[in-house]
Amino acid sequence: MINVKIWDPRLKLTWCLFLVLTALISRNMVLDLVLLLTILITEIITEKSLKRFKVIAILLLIAGSQVLIINLLFGRVGEPVWSWWILTVYNGSLIASLLGFLRICVITISAIQFAYNTDATDIAQMLIKWHIPYRYAMLVPITARFFPVMVNEYHSICDSNSARGVPCDTVMEHIRNLPAAVMPLIYRALRISNDASLSVELRGFGRYETRNFQKTIGLRPFEGIMILFIIMMYISIMLCIMFL
Amino acid sequence: MENELALKRKKIFKTDTKSLIGAVVMGIVFVIACQITGQIDNMLPWGKAGMYLINGSCWAFFTAFITLIYKQPGGIIAAEIEALTSVMYSPLWVAFIFANAVGTIWVSFVASKYDMTKWSHHILAQAGVCILGNCIVTVGMIFILEIPLDVAIIETLILIAVNWIVATVITKLAYDAVLKSGLVK
Numbered sequence: 001m002i003n004v005k006i007w008d009p010r011l012k013l014t015w016c017l018f019l020v021l022t023a024l025i026s027r028n029m030v031l032d033l034v035l036l037l038t039i040l041i042t043e044i045i046t047e048k049s050l051k052r053f054k055v056i057a058i059l060l061l062i063a064g065s066q067v068l069i070i071n072l073l074f075g076r077v078g079e080p081v082w083s084w085w086i087l088t089v090y091n092g093s094l095i096a097s098l099l100g101f102l103r104i105c106v107i108t109i110s111a112i113q114f115a116y117n118t119d120a121t122d123i124a125q126m127l128i129k130w131h132i133p134y135r136y137a138m139l140v141p142i143t144a145r146f147f148p149v150m151v152n153e154y155h156s157i158c159d160s161n162s163a164r165g166v167p168c169d170t171v172m173e174h175i176r177n178l179p180a181a182v183m184p185l186i187y188r189a190l191r192i193s194n195d196a197s198l199s200v201e202l203r204g205f206g207r208y209e210t211r212n213f214q215k216t217i218g219l220r221p222f223e224g225i226m227i228l229f230i231i232m233m234y235i236s237i238m239l240c241i242m243f244l
Numbered sequence: 245m246e247n248e249l250a251l252k253r254k255k256i257f258k259t260d261t262k263s264l265i266g267a268v269v270m271g272i273v274f275v276i277a278c279q280i281t282g283q284i285d286n287m288l289p290w291g292k293a294g295m296y297l298i299n300g301s302c303w304a305f306f307t308a309f310i311t312l313i314y315k316q317p318g319g320i321i322a323a324e325i326e327a328l329t330s331v332m333y334s335p336l337w338v339a340f341i342f343a344n345a346v347g348t349i350w351v352s353f354v355a356s357k358y359d360m361t362k363w364s365h366h367i368l369a370q371a372g373v374c375i376l377g378n379c380i381v382t383v384g385m386i387f388i389l390e391i392p393l394d395v396a397i398i399e400t401l402i403l404i405a406v407n408w409i410v411a412t413v414i415t416k417l418a419y420d421a422v423l424k425s426g427l428v429k
Contacts, residue, residue: 063335066294067389074395100390104335111331150272175284189273190427193266
């Protein structure tokens with residue numbers, strides 16, 4: 001198994017942007033399919049399984065089915081292939097749905113691959129290398145740190161509501177109790193942000209121009225060459241799309 | 245004193261630590277709320293047709309609310325946290341990066357001109373958020389999802405109409421409630 005996590009975040013970001021931008025400019029189903037297969041192959045090589053994409057695959061299928069329904073109902077591109085009462089299905093709609101589905105797969109899965117393989121502190125260091133003041137760059141690890149905290153806060157609000165006789169166990173109950181949960185969550189967020197800002201101030205956040213990290217990032221020659229190769233590949237694909 | 249407070253509110257930038265950390269924490273609340281409302285919309289008939297009415301209203305509310313509380317760059321930070329985290333639940337995250345940024349900048353612009361005490365101020369703030377934001381998302385729907393142009397335009401018009409009304413009411417009520425609580429100065 002190749003440990004991608006130790007690679008420089010700039011290389012991973014370049015790879016992610018290459019996939020996203022290529023999928024956005026592509027109008028070709030084969031190219032999108034090749035990009036998707038590339039992501040899946042790299043995932044199998046690095047992780048030896050695709051289970052990290054299990055949840056997102058369900059969401060993508062839901063989004064894809066929505067695109068298909070809209071295109072089947074309202075799309076009027078190409079030749080009619082099937083007709084029943086007022087409903088007529090055109091072949092162009094099917095192609096557009098498939099193209100849209102492949103594109104959202106590439107865009108979403110590549111971003112998720114980047115998010116899984118890149119540590120939040122590495123992203124902060126990458127931003128610092130780009131001369132972004134560390135007060136702002138450090139917000140990335142802070143986001144990663146506070147995400148589970150706020151999710152737990154939401155669950156504790158739901159538990160409090162349940163204890164007061166408003167059940168909050170099923171999805172439908174969560175939906176029904178959303179208005180009653182959001183304002184307390186906002187108030188708790190305000191309180192937590194007050195406490196957290198005081199804590200970081202007491203630890204000297206923003207006192208000095210620079211900040212030390214336990215582990216630093218550095219671009220190795222192999223990673224630099226890879227970045228150049230990816231950029232050249234993107235330019236060639238763009239030129240092919242424009243002139244062929 | 246009231247005038248001083250009003251003048252203070254008219255500043256666009258607020259770069260203290262509390263605002264930055266607060267924007268991050270509120271950005272996470274923004275993500276949680278959008279994720280839940282997205283699930284609600286997915287269960288409803290209009291959500292199955294790709295029209296996220298409740299989710300859109302929630303998005304417009306949080307975009308304006310966080311910007312009013314934490315100003316800039318807090319507003320952009322929270323908005324971009326939501327846009328980049330939305331990769332976990334929406335394929336339109338690329339469009340959200342631009343839509344959220346434009347929405348929060350518009351609210352900052354309105355908040356710098358008005359003291360946000362009247363309904364008309366919130367209506368104006370939400371007009372920009374809903375119209376500009378939804379227009380950018382429409383471009384995303386057409387170019388990313390390959391949805392037919394006429395369908396995307398009709399969906400956007402309905403979304404703008406619903407989001408504008410709902411988000412204005414919620415923003416005004418929530419903003420007044422938070423100011424009254426004294427948790428935000």
